[in-house]
Amino acid sequence: MIGLRHLETLDAIREAGSLVEAAERLHVTQSALSHQLRDLEDRLGVSLLNRRTRPVRFTVAGERLLVLADQVLPLMRQGLRDIRSLATGQSGRLHLAIECHACFQWLMPALDRFREQWPQVELDLSAAFAFAPQPALLRGDLDMVISSDPVEHDALLWLPLFSYELVLAVARDSVLAARDFIDAQSLADQTLITYPVERDRLDIFTAFLDQAGVEPAQIRKTELTPMMIQLVAAGRGVAALPSWAISEYLQHDLICSVPLGRQGVWRTLHAGIRREEAEVPFLLEFFQTARQESLRGLQGIRRVC
Amino acid sequence: MIGLRHLETLDAIREAGSLVEAAERLHVTQSALSHQLRDLEDRLGVSLLNRRTRPVRFTVAGERLLVLADQVLPLMRQGLRDIRSLATGQSGRLHLAIECHACFQWLMPALDRFREQWPQVELDLSAAFAFAPQPALLRGDLDMVISSDPVEHDALLWLPLFSYELVLAVARDSVLAARDFIDAQSLADQTLITYPVERDRLDIFTAFLDQAGVEPAQIRKTELTPMMIQLVAAGRGVAALPSWAISEYLQHDLICSVPLGRQGVWRTLHAGIRREEAEVPFLLEFFQTARQESLRGLQGIRRVC
DNA sequence: TCTCAATCATGAGACAAAATCACGTTATAA
DNA sequence: TTATAACGTGATTTTGTCTCATGATTGAGA
Numbered sequence: 118m119i120g121l122r123h124l125e126t127l128d129a130i131r132e133a134g135s136l137v138e139a140a141e142r143l144h145v146t147q148s149a150l151s152h153q154l155r156d157l158e159d160r161l162g163v164s165l166l167n168r169r170t171r172p173v174r175f176t177v178a179g180e181r182l183l184v185l186a187d188q189v190l191p192l193m194r195q196g197l198r199d200i201r202s203l204a205t206g207q208s209g210r211l212h213l214a215i216e217c218h219a220c221f222q223w224l225m226p227a228l229d230r231f232r233e234q235w236p237q238v239e240l241d242l243s244a245a246f247a248f249a250p251q252p253a254l255l256r257g258d259l260d261m262v263i264s265s266d267p268v269e270h271d272a273l274l275w276l277p278l279f280s281y282e283l284v285l286a287v288a289r290d291s292v293l294a295a296r297d298f299i300d301a302q303s304l305a306d307q308t309l310i311t312y313p314v315e316r317d318r319l320d321i322f323t324a325f326l327d328q329a330g331v332e333p334a335q336i337r338k339t340e341l342t343p344m345m346i347q348l349v350a351a352g353r354g355v356a357a358l359p360s361w362a363i364s365e366y367l368q369h370d371l372i373c374s375v376p377l378g379r380q381g382v383w384r385t386l387h388a389g390i391r392r393e394e395a396e397v398p399f400l401l402e403f404f405q406t407a408r409q410e411s412l413r414g415l416q417g418i419r420r421v422c
Numbered sequence: 423m424i425g426l427r428h429l430e431t432l433d434a435i436r437e438a439g440s441l442v443e444a445a446e447r448l449h450v451t452q453s454a455l456s457h458q459l460r461d462l463e464d465r466l467g468v469s470l471l472n473r474r475t476r477p478v479r480f481t482v483a484g485e486r487l488l489v490l491a492d493q494v495l496p497l498m499r500q501g502l503r504d505i506r507s508l509a510t511g512q513s514g515r516l517h518l519a520i521e522c523h524a525c526f527q528w529l530m531p532a533l534d535r536f537r538e539q540w541p542q543v544e545l546d547l548s549a550a551f552a553f554a555p556q557p558a559l560l561r562g563d564l565d566m567v568i569s570s571d572p573v574e575h576d577a578l579l580w581l582p583l584f585s586y587e588l589v590l591a592v593a594r595d596s597v598l599a600a601r602d603f604i605d606a607q608s609l610a611d612q613t614l615i616t617y618p619v620e621r622d623r624l625d626i627f628t629a630f631l632d633q634a635g636v637e638p639a640q641i642r643k644t645e646l647t648p649m650m651i652q653l654v655a656a657g658r659g660v661a662a663l664p665s666w667a668i669s670e671y672l673q674h675d676l677i678c679s680v681p682l683g684r685q686g687v688w689r690t691l692h693a694g695i696r697r698e699e700a701e702v703p704f705l706l707e708f709f710q711t712a713r714q715e716s717l718r719g720l721q722g723i724r725r726v727c
Numbered sequence: 728t729c730t731c732a733a734t735c736a737t738g739a740g741a742c743a744a745a746a747t748c749a750c751g752t753t754a755t756a757a
Numbered sequence: 758t759t760a761t762a763a764c765g766t767g768a769t770t771t772t773g774t775c776t777c778a779t780g781a782t783t784g785a786g787a
Contacts, residue, residue: 120425122745137763145745146746146747148748149745151765151766152745153745153746161509162509164698168763169561177515178508189498192494192497193494196424200466203482209482440733450775451775453775456735456737457737457774457775458774474783
């Protein structure tokens with residue numbers, strides 16, 4: 118019935134003072150404006166302006182539409198600017214989920230650096246322990262997932278962040294502490310301390326114990342890495358952790374670490390995004406930042422005691 | 423680039439949860455919606471919603487446009503309602519000008535009654551002494567003019583309000599007070615008191631003295647009718663006034679009134695509007711109110727002393 | 728895993744909206 | 758009167774938007 122074009126036309130006519138100049142400003146012919154105005158007046162059933170005066174004079178109805186134009190047009194312009202900003206990737210949303218408990222320690226500095234550089238990007242972080250992150254990424258709830266076991270999918274792109282070794286944290290006075298490496302059988306009489314997540318999302322099972330068909334004597338779950346370390350140090354069990362996650366504790370001689378198997382268990386952490394967003398600048402930028410940050414301080418120590 | 427239709431579409435999709443039902447609500451085919459949405463996304467360069475989820479899920483850009491829709495659409499709807507109200511004559515503007523000084527006395531009650539009945543009409547009154555009211559009416563500055571000498575014009579419509587006699591107010595002890603009527607010559611040695619407006623807008627000249635080629639001995643101007651009456655009563659001059667404008671003073675025996683010429687000078691007060699507004703209900707209504715009010719109390723007295 | 732139903736996408740063609748072009752009218756000033 | 762500038766009108770062309778017919782995808786249930 119009444120469109121933005123009409124409001125823009127009326128606005129231009131007000132600024133210009135005549136149809137001829139308004140037409141010039143709008144880059145249309147004067148005839149087009151005349152048609153448009155008449156159509157609008159016919160459809161609304163009111164006269165909008167008196168063309169005989171110079172400058173043209175608006176009727177009450179015309180004035181009301183100008184008020185409307187003054188309200189609506191700025192909103193539209195701002196909205197369009199925001200969309201452009203989103204479209205060109207200057208702003209946007211980065212909802213991130215991590216599957217690895219220990220990742221917080223290098224992720225936080227990365228997030229801080231990123232926030233400084235891309236203040237317009239809405240940043241959100243969730244720990245993907247209670248839900249499956251890949252489907253959430255696919256349906257757009259998430260924009261990036263950091264995971265050590267990426268599931269290939271046509272619509273997803275997995276970028277490698279860095280590789281690390283999964284090592285066994287043991288008490289300094291444990292018999293295991295002296296070994297060059299630990300075979301699966303050695304864990305059959307141990308208490309294994311893990312994060313409280315499903316068994317098949319724990320690398321120690323999927324990448325080591327299950328292959329050997331070995332089950333630990335007991336499994337104990339705890340949420341926080343420092344708590345885990347305390348339990349290990351107190352000889353209450355052993356825990357499989359990324360080497361970089363425990364290097365601090367190794368340096369303080371709280372615990373010892375031993376490789377799992379002769380070759381060790383190596384994993385690679387990946388960042389997954391939707392393929393359609395492979396060109397979004399701030400996503401790539403975040404990936405770079407995260408990799409730099411992770412490589413900076415996280416030099417693992419293969420065997421320390 | 424982006425139109426109200428798009429905002430309405432997005433709004434409908436949000437409410438409906440799917441393109442199919444949104445299409446039904448908008449009374450278009452699902453195909454139309456699909457095309458429209460894709461065009462919009464292509465032009466903006468962003469995806470607006472994920473069609474695979476149920477209900478469909480909006481992207482950040484989509485959410486931004488929904489915010490825009492929530493801002494803009496209500497404004498547009500209200501604006502359109504207001505225009506409709508103006509178009510159907512339920513609201514509007516009535517800028518009124520009077521050319522006759524003495525009209526205030528019956529106009530004020532008329533204005534009060536009108537204001538009660540048409541509270542939505544913006545009412546404004548000006549005295550057309552310093553400017554020419556017809557051109558102002560033609561170009562839309564005014565919506566009604568009340569005048570005793572209407573100038574015919576194709577675009578104007580003059581409606582007769584009432585007729586009245588122009589009489590001469592004289593002092594009770596004046597020699598003129600005894601006359602049955604006064605001829606023009608009798609004013610040649612009198613002081614004539616008039617309102618301070620141009621000579622050719624004073625009926626006493628245009629409709630009486632000029633025809634006889636007579637000039638009063640002296641002309642004195644004053645703005646207010648009571649002041650004029652005082653001067654007349656004090657014998658400082660005579661004044662030509664509508665009979666109804668002085669009936670109150672006649673009743674209090676302050677002055678006498680005498681007809682001008684044997685037949686008297688009769689004038690008709692007219693209300694002028696633009697012909698294009700001849701159907702506007704509140705204008706006609708105001709005219710009726712004004713006529714009733716003027717006829718109510720303004721019974722002139724032809725000769726009283 | 729094979730329908731079945733529901734949903735969204737796509738391309739062609741019909742129709743309407745809105746522009747242009749060319750010319751006519753009106754008002755104003757020289 | 759003539760020149761000029763502004764606005765209006767009707768025919769024609771361009772652009773935009775819808776529908777129709779059909780294809781592709783997805784999820785539920787046999």
